[in-house]
């Protein structure tokens with residue numbers, strides 16, 4: 368039960384990918400539109416980069432024309448004297464043009480690298496903000512690995528493609544349009560011949576692109592799914608080993624990896640086909656231009672320089688086609704990634720609570736559950752009609768068989784999920800009138816599943832609390848029996864607990880109890896908080912927890928009924944309802960479900 372709350376905090380393994388594996392890319396148009404909208408802030412920078420790119424392309428296009436002039440001067444010179452000064456003049460102009468073109472491309476590259484990395488950074492930031500705004504319900508059905516894959520793989524794909532493909536697309540389009548214009552201005556027969564030869568091949572490219580798109584989308588989904596499985600297997604590594612689940616995990620990995628291989632192979636193969644295809648088109652067009660050029664030159668309608676210029680124009684025409692087709696294949700994979708990123712960013716968030724003005728700072732701790740009704744899935748009620756009045760400072764134990772709904776009640780109290788009916792009030796204020804953050808501030812929580820993060824012992828103890836002195840830490844550690852551990856650690860409170868394996872489960876649990884003590888919140892939730900400590904330590908911790916719970920309303924979930932005997936009120940839950948309530952003695956006297964549960968544990972212990 369405690370695991371389930373913790374699981375909710377740490378993102379649960381669930382349906383990998385959140386999308387069916389073979390699911391088609393749903394709304395690519397929307398992904399493109401979302402992406403263009405996302406670029407909004409950087410539109411001026413992108414426009415500047417585009418202008419630089421177009422200007423660079425224009426300078427490149429002037430080249431063949433000038434080279435044609437040089438060639439004609441040289442050809443004429445071969446039969447007489449070469450006009451060297453004219454050749455040098457044109458060559459110098461060409462050198463200046465190409466140098467200027469280089470500077471423009473440099474500026475364009477600088478701008479695009481900055482913009483694409485900024486956009487990638489913004490996407491990561493937005494996803495991270497989004498994670499905090501999503502209801503826990505989302506994480507019940509999406510694997511952590513898939514979310515991670517969106518933050519890393521998908522965002523990286525978007526950044527890389529933007530950086531590499533955008534400038535290629537703009538400059539290639541300019542070169543393409545410019546080269547067509549220049550070809551027609553130079554000689555329309557040669558222009559038509561070259562372009563038709565190249566376009567016959569390009570129609571094949573468009574066919575390949577249309578076929579490969581779906582495989583790019585599948586590839587990103589399968590990658591997310593594989594990440595989900597790897598994350599799941601490694602986070603449960605001990606269980607996998609203990610149950611000899613290695614073979615099954617390996618098989619599943621192999622299956623997912625094979626599916627990824629299959630769609631990645633198809634997408635890569637199809638996009639890989641483009642390059643040889645384009646080289647073929649380029650060479651084919653060269654041959655056609657050479658033949659037609661030779662015929663026209665023999666007829667005397669064009670000069671030798673024009674053939675040279677056309678050889679260059681054909682390169683300036685087919686190379687952009689080649690670049691565009693390559694950029695388009697990257698854009699396809701970017702579109703698939705964008706779709707996954709924006710799909711995540713568009714997930715329904717928890718309600719915006721900024722309008723809520725009610726704030727509880729210091730509370731007495733009266734809690735009332737009034738006809739609470741709840742189900743995780745619509746149509747499947749888990750809590751039927753839960754009512755209970757808890758007075759400030761009381762220690763309430765919630766007991767009952769597995770699946771009775773104990774953890775669910777705690778989830779509802781913390782407003783991790785919204786009620787389907789009824790109300791829960793704290794000091795008379797319904798919790799849905801409070802901001803979630805406010806509610807979480809009122810509670811300290813100790814779960815069975817301890818959560819430690821990479822950092823020092825001090826950071827793990829203090830967590831989000833500020834201004835905690837060493838004296839306070841010493842007191843809390845003494846109360847929780849952690850003093851000897853602190854003394855043994857090489858740097859005391861400042862020892863880095865990077866390797867979780869260096870602490871026992873019990874020690875970790877003591878640290879989380881100490882964390883709740885430092886948090887010093889007016890209400891407490893203890894969910895199987897002492898299940899991992901030995902009986903001697905438990906007595907010590909129990910004492911510490913008694914002092915911790917003193918004067919605070921506390922909710923204790925425990926399977927070991929011996930630990931909650933001193934509770935002011937014990938609520939016995941079964942199938943989402945309270946079936947008995949009262950003190951330990953009262954419930955024993957009733958000789959009902961609780962008495963049966965208690966006696967069965969007592970018998971087991973004796």
Ligand SMILES: Nc1ncnc2c1ncn2[C@@H]1O[C@H](COP(=O)(O)OP(=O)(O)OP(=O)(O)O)[C@@H](O)[C@H]1O
Nearest residue numbers: 368369371507743749768769770771772773774775
């Ligand atoms: N995230 C969830 N989505 C859908 N159903 C859930 C979810 N969490 C719990 N349930 C279901 O709700 C019911 C009550 O679960 P709950 O975790 O509250 O039981 P519990 O009394 O805490 O059990 P345990 O002592 O085993 O932890 C169970 O039938 C469980 O399958």
